[in-house]
Amino acid sequence: MISIEKNIAEVRERIRFSLQKAGREGDDVTLVAVTKTQPAEAILAAYQAGLRHFGENYLQEALGKRQQLLDQGPIDDIIWHYIGPIQSNKTRDIAENFDWVHSVDRLKIAQRLNDQRGADQAPLQLCLQVNIDNEPSKSGVAPQQVLTMLADLSHMPRLRLRGLMAIPQPGRQASFADMQACFAQAQKHFPTLDTLSMGMSGDIELAIAAGANMVRVGTALFGERRR
Ligand SMILES: *Cc1c(COP(=O)(O)O)cnc(C)c1O
Numbered sequence: 590m591i592s593i594e595k596n597i598a599e600v601r602e603r604i605r606f607s608l609q610k611a612g613r614e615g616d617d618v619t620l621v622a623v624t625k626t627q628p629a630e631a632i633l634a635a636y637q638a639g640l641r642h643f644g645e646n647y648l649q650e651a652l653g654k655r656q657q658l659l660d661q662g663p664i665d666d667i668i669w670h671y672i673g674p675i676q677s678n679k680t681r682d683i684a685e686n687f688d689w690v691h692s693v694d695r696l697k698i699a700q701r702l703n704d705q706r707g708a709d710q711a712p713l714q715l716c717l718q719v720n721i722d723n724e725p726s727k728s729g730v731a732p733q734q735v736l737t738m739l740a741d742l743s744h745m746p747r748l749r750l751r752g753l754m755a756i757p758q759p760g761r762q763a764s765f766a767d768m769q770a771c772f773a774q775a776q777k778h779f780p781t782l783d784t785l786s787m788g789m790s791g792d793i794e795l796a797i798a799a800g801a802n803m804v805r806v807g808t809a810l811f812g813e814r815r816r
Pocket residue numbers: 623625646672673756788789790791805806807808809
């Protein structure tokens with residue numbers, strides 16, 4: 590049995606300690622609980638323990654669990670983050686069912702999300718994914734494309750451009766530092782950007798040392814994934 594309360598407390602302590610070490614005591618870090626492959630009950634337990642931000646990677650799985658939660662009772666203050674790969678035929682469901690998307694790296698996808706975001710909904714909060722290490726296997730725009738992409742995204746009225754997302758090479762401090770520099774450069778040109786989404790179970794400390802203010806944590810909260 591894993592104790593979600595205990596795990597949340599441990600992750601919060603890691604965040605607090607990292608902020609302190611970085612001299613960032615006053616800063617807020619949003620903890621996004623990544624629940625891919627975990628059942629709806631795990632989301633509910635984490636919700637009851639106080640978490641509100643949840644991240645999912647697979648659309649069908651996310652929509653199924655979301656419906657299960659709705660069926661159990663009114664839970665309307667969860668903030669849903671889409672952090673997985675985006676196929677263009679899935680953009681409508683993503684645009685209509687999520688509050689944030691972290692994994693945008695193509696203009697065409699962004700345009701579809703913009704066009705499909707419900708007129709009655711708040712703008713979709715958006716992070717541009719950056720492939721900070723230029724790894725062929727990873728999604729994200731190259732660091733040198735970030736400014737032009739941001740300029741294009743900034744003209745889309747149904748998207749609210751919030752910042753950058755990255756998955757730096759695990760444990761490689763230089764990659765986190767590169768991302769910090771990339772974000773600082775982006776903020777210089779787009780001063781309203783306020784979010785650096787970076788850091789997972791294994792590297793919360795490195796991420797916060799490099800300025801992250803949103804971390805996406807799965808295994809440290811929920812244990813090993815179910816498949
Ligand atoms: C799965 C996933 C996470 C969480 O990873 P853990 O190592 O389980 O904390 C964070 N971000 C993305 C994009 C993921 O796919």
